[in-house]
Every structure is written in structure tokens, then in C-alpha cells.
Amino acid sequence: MFVSASKSTVTPMMAQFLEIKSEYPDALLFYRMGDFYEMFFDDAVHAAEALDIALTKRGKHNGDDIPMCGVPHHAAEGYFLTLIRKGFRVAVCEQLESPEEAKKRGYKSVVKRGVVRLVTPGTLTEDSLLNARHHNYLCACSEVRGEFALAWADVSTGDFLVQNCPRIALGPLLARLAPKEVLITESLGQELREVISDSGAAITELSPASFDSAAGTDRLQKQFGVKSLDGFGQFARVELGALGAIVDYLAITQKGKLPMLRPPIKESANTAMQIDAATRRNLEITHNLSGGRDSTLLRTIDRTVTGGGARLLERRLTAPSTNISTINERLDAVGYFTQNSSAKDQARDALKQTPDMDRALSRISLDRAGPRDLSAIQKGLAQGAQLATDLHADELPQVLITASKDLQGHDELFNALGDALIAEPPLLSRDGGFVADGYNDELDESRKLRDDGRKIISAFQAEYSTLTGINALKIKHNNVLGYFIETPATHAQKMLSEEYSDKFIHRQTTANAVRFTTVELSELETKILNAGSRALEIEKQIFTQLCSFILERSDAISVAAKALAEIDLSSALADLANGDDWVRPKLSNDRTFNIIAGRHPVVESALRRDGNHAFVANDCDLSADGEDAKPAWLLTGPNMAGKSTFLRQNALIALLAQMGSFVPAQSAEIGVVTQLFSRVGASDDLARGRSTFMVEMVETAAILNQANEGALVILDEIGRGTATYDGLSIAWATLEHLHDVNKCRTLFATHYHELTGLTSQLSGLVNATVTVREWEGDIIFLHEVKRGAADRSYGVQVAKLAGLPVAVIERARSVLEKLEDGAASGGGKTQTLLDELPLFNANPTPAQSAPKESEIENALREVLPDELTPKDALALIYELRSKLD
Ligand SMILES: Nc1ncnc2c1ncn2[C@@H]1O[C@H](COP(=O)(O)OP(=O)(O)OP(=O)(O)O)[C@@H](O)[C@H]1O
Numbered sequence: 001m002f003v004s005a006s007k008s009t010v011t012p013m014m015a016q017f018l019e020i021k022s023e024y025p026d027a028l029l030f031y032r033m034g035d036f037y038e039m040f041f042d043d044a045v046h047a048a049e050a051l052d053i054a055l056t057k058r059g060k061h062n063g064d065d066i067p068m069c070g071v072p073h074h075a076a077e078g079y080f081l082t083l084i085r086k087g088f089r090v091a092v093c094e095q096l097e098s099p100e101e102a103k104k105r106g107y108k109s110v111v112k113r114g115v116v117r118l119v120t121p122g123t124l125t126e127d128s129l130l131n132a133r134h135h136n137y138l139c140a141c142s143e144v145r146g147e148f149a150l151a152w153a154d155v156s157t158g159d160f161l162v163q164n165c166p167r168i169a170l171g172p173l174l175a176r177l178a179p180k181e182v183l184i185t186e187s188l189g190q191e192l193r194e195v196i197s198d199s200g201a202a203i204t205e206l207s208p209a210s211f212d213s214a215a216g217t218d219r220l221q222k223q224f225g226v227k228s229l230d231g232f233g234q235f236a237r238v239e240l241g242a243l244g245a246i247v248d249y250l251a252i253t254q255k256g257k258l259p260m261l262r263p264p265i266k267e268s269a270n271t272a273m274q275i276d277a278a279t280r281r282n283l284e285i286t287h288n289l290s291g292g293r294d295s296t297l298l299r300t301i302d303r304t305v306t307g308g309g310a311r312l313l314e315r316r317l318t319a320p321s322t323n324i325s326t327i328n329e330r331l332d333a334v335g336y337f338t339q340n341s342s343a344k345d346q347a348r349d350a351l352k353q354t355p356d357m358d359r360a361l362s363r364i365s366l367d368r369a370g371p372r373d374l375s376a377i378q379k380g381l382a383q384g385a386q387l388a389t390d391l392h393a394d395e396l397p398q399v400l401i402t403a404s405k406d407l408q409g410h411d412e413l414f415n416a417l418g419d420a421l422i423a424e425p426p427l428l429s430r431d432g433g434f435v436a437d438g439y440n441d442e443l444d445e446s447r448k449l450r451d452d453g454r455k456i457i458s459a460f461q462a463e464y465s466t467l468t469g470i471n472a473l474k475i476k477h478n479n480v481l482g483y484f485i486e487t488p489a490t491h492a493q494k495m496l497s498e499e500y501s502d503k504f505i506h507r508q509t510t511a512n513a514v515r516f517t518t519v520e521l522s523e524l525e526t527k528i529l530n531a532g533s534r535a536l537e538i539e540k541q542i543f544t545q546l547c548s549f550i551l552e553r554s555d556a557i558s559v560a561a562k563a564l565a566e567i568d569l570s571s572a573l574a575d576l577a578n579g580d581d582w583v584r585p586k587l588s589n590d591r592t593f594n595i596i597a598g599r600h601p602v603v604e605s606a607l608r609r610d611g612n613h614a615f616v617a618n619d620c621d622l623s624a625d626g627e628d629a630k631p632a633w634l635l636t637g638p639n640m641a642g643k644s645t646f647l648r649q650n651a652l653i654a655l656l657a658q659m660g661s662f663v664p665a666q667s668a669e670i671g672v673v674t675q676l677f678s679r680v681g682a683s684d685d686l687a688r689g690r691s692t693f694m695v696e697m698v699e700t701a702a703i704l705n706q707a708n709e710g711a712l713v714i715l716d717e718i719g720r721g722t723a724t725y726d727g728l729s730i731a732w733a734t735l736e737h738l739h740d741v742n743k744c745r746t747l748f749a750t751h752y753h754e755l756t757g758l759t760s761q762l763s764g765l766v767n768a769t770v771t772v773r774e775w776e777g778d779i780i781f782l783h784e785v786k787r788g789a790a791d792r793s794y795g796v797q798v799a800k801l802a803g804l805p806v807a808v809i810e811r812a813r814s815v816l817e818k819l820e821d822g823a824a825s826g827g828g829k830t831q832t833l834l835d836e837l838p839l840f841n842a843n844p845t846p847a848q849s850a851p852k853e854s855e856i857e858n859a860l861r862e863v864l865p866d867e868l869t870p871k872d873a874l875a876l877i878y879e880l881r882s883k884l885d
Helices: 012-023 041-051 073-085 099-104 167-177 186-198 213-224 237-253 277-283 297-301 307-318 324-339 341-352 357-365 371-390 398-406 411-420 441-468 489-496 519-552 554-580 601-609 643-659 692-706 724-742 753-760 795-801 806-824 830-836 855-862 870-884
Strands: 028-033 036-040 056-061 064-072 090-095 113-119 137-144 147-154 159-165 181-185 202-206 474-478 482-488 505-509 513-517 586-588 593-598 618-621 632-636 667-671 675-680 711-716 745-749 765-775 778-787
Touching: 012 028, 012 036, 012 113, 028 041, 028 073, 028 113, 036 041, 036 073, 041 064, 041 073, 064 073, 073 090, 073 113, 113 237, 137 167, 137 186, 137 237, 147 167, 147 237, 159 167, 159 237, 167 186, 167 277, 181 186, 181 237, 186 202, 202 237, 213 237, 277 643, 277 675, 297 307, 297 601, 297 643, 307 357, 307 554, 307 643, 324 341, 324 398, 324 554, 324 586, 324 643, 341 371, 341 554, 357 371, 357 519, 357 554, 371 398, 371 411, 371 519, 371 554, 398 554, 411 519, 441 474, 441 482, 441 489, 441 519, 482 489, 482 519, 489 505, 489 513, 519 554, 554 601, 593 643, 601 643, 618 643, 618 778, 632 643, 632 724, 632 753, 643 667, 643 675, 643 711, 643 745, 675 692, 692 711, 692 724, 711 724, 724 745, 724 753, 753 765, 778 795, 795 806, 855 870
Parallel strands: 028 090, 137 181, 181 202, 586 667, 632 745, 632 765, 675 711, 711 745
Antiparallel strands: 028 036, 036 064, 056 064, 090 113, 137 147, 147 159, 474 482, 482 513, 505 513, 593 618, 593 667, 765 778
16 A cells, blocks of 8 residues: 655655655665665565564554564665565665755755665676576567567676577577566567466566667667677667667666676577477476476586586586587587696686686676675686696697686786785775775875874874973863863963974963964874775775776676686586596587487486495487488386486487587487477476376477477377377377477387387387396396387386385286286276176285295205205206206
8 A cells, every 4th residue: 555645644754755666666665764774564564574574663644554664774685685586676775865964955854865776686796695606697578570589688797698589489598598587568478478487587577668679779889888789790670679678677777877798699599409498397407396406417517616617507508509619619628627637626726716707897887896896806817817827738629728818918907906905805895994005105194194193193292392392291182172282381481482483383371281283283183083084085996996997807807707617617527527437429410319328417426325226327329310220219118117217318418418518428429419308298287277188298299390300309108198098199199200200319218018019110210128127026127228128017016116005016916917818808898807806805815915936936845955965956956046047
């Protein structure tokens, strides 16, 4: 219930609050009052609940209590974070003058206030509000006559990109970026709400004017201080609209203080492997199925030691390249470090000490920096220069040559910062104390005066005493005169004589003393009094100068930060490859896919961590070119045998290879995969009101409609969400379509054993199975993938392992036997089965549940040990042994 400011009962302060609030109806207004931010009315009610703080009252409005709550301003950042996470936006309203200044304007004047910043999920820059290892993207989506573009920026690092993409590719792109906030017009918002919400982003609607391409061009030209954008590339109208909306929104939220953005980069849609949202979810690349980050591919392979390196890894892993030379250049860098372990360890040790220059730079550009940000730039550049000198090998790969070049030539900047700053500066510039001694004479003098004021006064006293020969001369201080020289009245005549009157200026005579001042004493006094604030002022000036000095060189600093990230990532991937025995993949432009002894990185590391059995490596050859090629594998095998693991490991190996990493295999030859699809017999999507089966079919449709010859498709138990025959038919038809029409490399796991017969009709299809061994009614998983079809599902045995009651297991066995008999004799009608199977018996007879004796046990039972000769015994052992084979 927000009320207008025009009511007569409104106090001047409340009138001011309501006026400002009316401009920010969608945000919680943090209204600064002294050391607190106060919230009123509905804002207070919502904030108190979200922050779990006390809700109180302050005065009345139109006869009603005004709800109020508040947070101390120094702790505000933590509260911002909680509110942002809970989906709020915050308008930060500061006092723009001091209460004294307000009073000068009139007794009743209210301190001037204004909103200095809107805190939104996509525009955060504070370290405490951001995760150093992940990007924080703000996106804008625009549309011009059916053409779409998505622009994205990370305000905390300055990255700024745009991609022109068809409507259908928006979802996958959003899934890749996982933005925190998406800007959109109201009308487009209606159409895209679902796909945006799927990415987990908050939606912010802006007016169409924000997306106007001509206005966007203007804004971009202003932002980058250029007369034409041609130098950055050729942008379509729809792209300019999206880029312009981001700049406009930043101006709105940062109140005109534009953050540093790098010139926009146009990304083409086909430079990265296309991976849609469902595939990302299913392969658990950056998030697991429950939305967390544990047990994901990213978490498992991340050995980077800097924030920049971790963000680069995330960028590469979410958008693996399709360009062989790019991939090979990256692999060369990883390869260099795998072969030069000491260079790798040295680089990683150095990188551990390197601060996050990207984020420091962004705060400097927004005037939100502290001395530590300046120091971060200094240390980052100095460390970088050292790292570049250490990487001096003659045969450095191109990526590292470029990185090392980008890290050199910053001496002027880091020396200047090094001279100016103390080694461990404080967080805030407010209290000073970060500029090094000896950097600025006036600052040194001010500090000396401030700190040594008393010493200097006593030196003056000694000097005057010697000069006048009056031992009793003292320098004292009171509030009326400030510092003054006092001699006993007995010396009045001498002090007032012509000899001294030029120097000692008479101020006061009392009953016992005469008081004087000198020009130098009053100057010193002013200096002492002002020294503290002067020292602060000089430090602030120096801070501002250093910030401008840095910003003038921001391009070079960003390039250096990227170089550090590149070295971090290459050496981290090399560390992983050396430690976990990964190999360099061979990439080609054909449709090869030949993995020898591949492993699933996440499952393998979990097995190792838990001290379980070793991971069983498996081959996979889906190579699609050539006459005998078998690009499609139909995988059957018992539950729990490792089908899903095998399917996913091959997708992950392709993904890792194309992001420029070594892979968990003995060897891997991969023809570039342009699209990756992975689906598992679906789970419910209740939030969207779709049934299990519906989700499964929507996702399968997406694959069949989109997959081309460059795709790698992984389908796990498609069709399981409906009645057996419907499911089987759909799986059947899907497999045929993939084989005949999509013609892509395919791994298809199923429990429908009927499908194994398809190999006689589909020349590119081969049967494969994950082996198990049956041992006395139990099942042993071997996890080996071999050519051939599984004979059965062993579902009942797996159910036994899961601890289903013995009675249920036995009953299931007898139903299964009848079903199988029925199927074999072409019958299997339910009614016949019902007739043949007596009703479920909760207490099966012991005979039913007792395990059958094996042939060996039977033979042993017949043996009478006392009557055996040694020769017979030996013969018996041979006989029993032969029964095992
Ligand atoms: N190659 C392997 N080496 C060692 N252990 C493995 C291997 N593959 C799978 N496993 C183990 O077996 C478990 C089950 O594997 P997975 O889920 O892939 O089986 P599945 O055949 O897909 O089962 P279901 O048909 O029931 O979905 C895994 O969690 C893992 O612990």
C-alpha cells in the first residue's frame, strides 16, 4: 500500500521518501538515514520478512502506523545479496549532503537524497556478492522482423558479446550462459518467458525504446568514445538493439556511472558445439540434476587456481569449439605443460598469488574500488611479468607465446602503483593510510605534522626559549587562542620590547602572564589542525589519479588478465591430464568417433574417492564414414550394468576434447561434433504441467527435427514412459529415423530387446551389450561393453540387490517365467496368466524361497571322504573343476 505524497499529514521527510519511491515502484528503497538504511511501508514488510529482521513502526501516515525496518549501512552488502537471491531489486538512496549543509538552507530543510544505484541480479560488482569462479551475466534479447539476437555482458569483468541466432537457438544459448537477469520488451517477454525462466534468470522488462537500434548505436558510440562502430565489426540492427539495451540498462541502474565494458564481440552461432538445455542438464556439465554444483563435470575437472581461470574453464566447457585449429592450439598449450611439469608447477604456484584483475578493474571503473583493487592490479601485473619471463622455452606453443607477450610491457604501470601503494593496503580508501611513505612530499609532511605535531611544538618552544633567554617560556593551547606562547608577567617588558615585537605578536595579558603568537606558530597551528584532513585529501587525490592512470590502460590490463586465465587453464588441464592419465584427443573434420578405453571422469573419480572397485574402461567406435561404418550402437544390458555411464562418458569425452582438454581414454579420435544431444527417459516436469511422457516426447522431437550429420546423439531408454508396446514402437521408429534421416552418430540404450533385431535391416546399426555374470541366481556386474545383444534384463536380480522382500522377488520370478513361456508360445494374454498364477501369497513356502543346489554341490553331497583313495580324490577335484567351465 504505497501512498501519494500529496496528503496534508505527510512530514517533509516522508514526502521526500514517497516522491523518490514513486520513481522506483519495482524496487525496495533503501533510504539512508545517518548510519542506517531504513525501509518504510510495504518495502519494510517485504524486507523484514525476506531478511528475517524486526519490523517496527515510525510515526503515522493518514492516521495509520508506518511499518519500518532498517539495516546498518556498513552491513548492507550482505542484505543486498539475500534480497537479490530472493528475487528483489534494491534502489540505494543516499544522503547527498550533510545535515549541517541542509540546515544552512533553512531550519526545517530535509537532507537532500537521491538514488545512486539500482542493485539487480545482473549488475553486481562487489566481490562479496559474486562468486569469483563463475560469470555473472546480464543478457538482453531483441527481435526485429522475426530475427533474434542475444547480447550478454558480465559487468564485473567487462566481457560484452552478441550473437544473432534463430529463435530455436535462444534456449540453448541461454542455457549455456545461465544469466542472472534477462532484459526484454514486454511483448517479447510474453513469448519468451518460459525459455528465459528455464535458464533460471530474472526477467526485467524495458520499454521498446531501450532496444531501438539507432539509439543503441548512439549509446554504444558514446560508451566507447568512437564515431563509428565499424572498428568492432558489422552489427545487424537486431544486434545493435540488444547491445544498446544493455548499455541503456547499465546507465539506469548505475545512475550514469557506466561500468567498463570491452568493445562488443560478435559471436557467430556455429563456432561452438550446440548443446541444448536438456542435454546440459542431463550430462550434468555445470549443474547436477538437483541444480547444485556437486558431482558435475565442471567441479570434477576444475583444478584452476584463479578466479579468471575458473571462469575461462566454465566458458570453454559450456561452449566447446567446433574449429579444429582453435582446439589444437589450446591442446598444444595443455600438451606443453603436461610435458614440462616443472614449468607447470612453477606457473601454478605463481598464479595462486595472483589477484583477480578483471573484477578489480570493473570496480575501479564504477568508482566502487578500494586501495586493495589498485594493489590487485599492481600485484597481478607484476606476477604476470614474472610468469612471462619464466615461460621462456624455445618451443612455446602459440597460445602461450601470445599470453606471455600480453603479460609484458606493463612495467611503467605496476612500478608506478608499487611506488604509490603500501604492501598490504586497507580495504577502504575512506580512512587513508594506503599511500606509501616517500611517494608524495606534501603527504609525508602532512602526516608528519599530524603525527609529530606535539614534537614540533616543543621544538618551537625550545627555539623561542633560547632566542629570548626566557627559560619559563611555554607554548600552550586553549580553545579560544589555539596555540600561544606564554611567559610570566615579569618578562612582559622584554617580550614587548622592540627587539622581539616583530616576531612575537601580543595576544593577551592576564594577571600573571603575557601571551603571544608568531606567524610561524599560527601557520604551524593551521597546518597541524588541517594536517589530518589534508593527508586524507592528498591520499584521495592520489587514489583518483591512480584510478585514472589504470583506466587509461584498462584495455592492456584486461588483455593481461585474459592471458593469466589462459595460462591458468592450460596448466590446470595439464595437471589433471598428468594426474588422472588422460590423453590428447585427435580431432578431424570428418565423422570419425573412435574412443579406445574411454572412462567417465565423474563416475571414475567418485569410485576412486569412495575406495570402490576400479572403473572399467570401454571402447566406442561410432565412425560414420566408410562402407562398413556402424555409426549407431544399440546398447542393451541389465539394469545397473553401466549403460547410462557408457553413453554419457562418450558425450563427455567429445565435449572435453572440443573445449581443448585432454580426455579420459587410452586414445580418442573425434570428427568435430557440431551438435550434442542427450536424453534420458524423462522425469516429470510438474512445474510446467507436463507429464513424464510428454516431456520425453517433446525432447525427442527436438532431436529428430534438429540433429544433422555432425551431431552426436545419446538416447537412454526412450519410450519407457508409456505402455510397453507404444514405447517399443516409438523407440523403434526413432532409431530408424536417426539412422536413415538424421544420419548422425548415435548411442541408443534400451530395455526393449526386440529392437536388437533391427540390425538386420539398418546397415549402420550394431548391437552392443554391457556384460554381467550370473552366479547362483545373483548377478555380478562386469561393466564391459561388448558387441552383441543382451539375452535378458535381469531386472528381478537387480531388484533383489535393492532389498525387495524375498516374497516379492519370488513372486516376480514366477510371473516372469509364465510371461516368458507365454511369449514363447505366442500367447501371453493376461487372463490366461491370471488363471495360471495362483494369487499372491505373502508367506511363500520355504521350498519356494530356498535356493536350488548347484551341480557341484550335488556332486559333493554324494562324496564319502573316508572312502576316497588319494588318486580318486585327485580325480574328483579335476572333475569338479571341469564343471566350473
Ligand atoms: N565402466 C564402469 N566401471 C565401473 N563401474 C561402473 C561402470 N559403469 C557403471 N558403473 C557403476 O554402475 C552404476 C550403474 O551404472 P549405470 O547407471 O550406468 O547403469 P545402467 O545400466 O544405465 O542402469 P539402468 O538401466 O538401471 O539405468 C554406476 O553408478 C557405477 O557405480
